[in-house]
Amino acid sequence: MRFLVVGAGAIGGYFGGRLVQKGEDVTFLVRPSKQCQLADHGLQVKSVHGDFHTPIRTITYGDQAEPFDCILLSVKAYHLPDLLSDLAPYMGEHTLILPLLNGYDHFSALSNHFGREKVLGGLCYIESTLDEEGTIIQSSPFHRIVFGEWTGGVSERSQQLFSHLDGAGFTVVLSEDIQRVVWQKYVFIASFSGITTFMESPVGPILQTPEAMSVYSLLLKEIVTIARSAGMPVDPDLESTTLQTMISMQPSMMSSMQRDMQKRLPIEADHLHGFLLALAAPDQGDHPILQTVYARLKVYERNVFPPAEKE
16 A cells, blocks of 8 residues: 655654554655755654654655555645645545544545545544654654544445554554544544643643633533534533543643644644634524634734735
């Protein structure tokens, strides 16, 4: 199976690198500047599961290549609209797209552009980031990919993909109900990134501050209520299980959105929190905590990336 990993950053670089270690046929689609860096220094990973350093095969946008069997999509959501046309030359009749983005709305964008039959449901659980030298720093005990057919069940093609992902040094799960898993992750990441960015704090001080935990509980309740009212596949106990996941986290844990804000990078405010607010039914009333979190993120975006002035 020929893999194309889109991006060689904290997510794609880690999982793609592990596949290279296993011996899978992996190519990375990267920007020209990243391609030069990787040619000079290779892919470097420092991980609690073992460091590795390996040369990798890369192409950049517009380079010719035969269609790939699986495209592992690991970019930030705000890059997706510009990326759709760039992927077309690497798509074949039987190419599968496995997105590892946070959120939900990107599945519709990918399906509308490439066809529903080509897009699997997928997500990952990992804490990783890039240091100033471009080394991937992976610090969480969990490094897991979960995927499955968007319409549910298990197919021959998903089982074949599982056989190639399995044994690569990370955990992989083939789900028969991937949409439910996607929403479990979405609710968690939206509430987790929302409270850590709003409080400008890792998990520890939030857990130790009753007032902060009260705000977090309200935020989580608003998000679950929106998802449930919209008819999304959320478990009856999702609110309590998400809270328990939050409580069990290491005190030093930070959301990737919080790390991006510290680096003054773009964030996925519209894709995560903005989409939830747009999903809410007009007759549901306000969602004051989620609205406040979203407003805080939009102010960050305006301060760091001010809109161009009209002439």
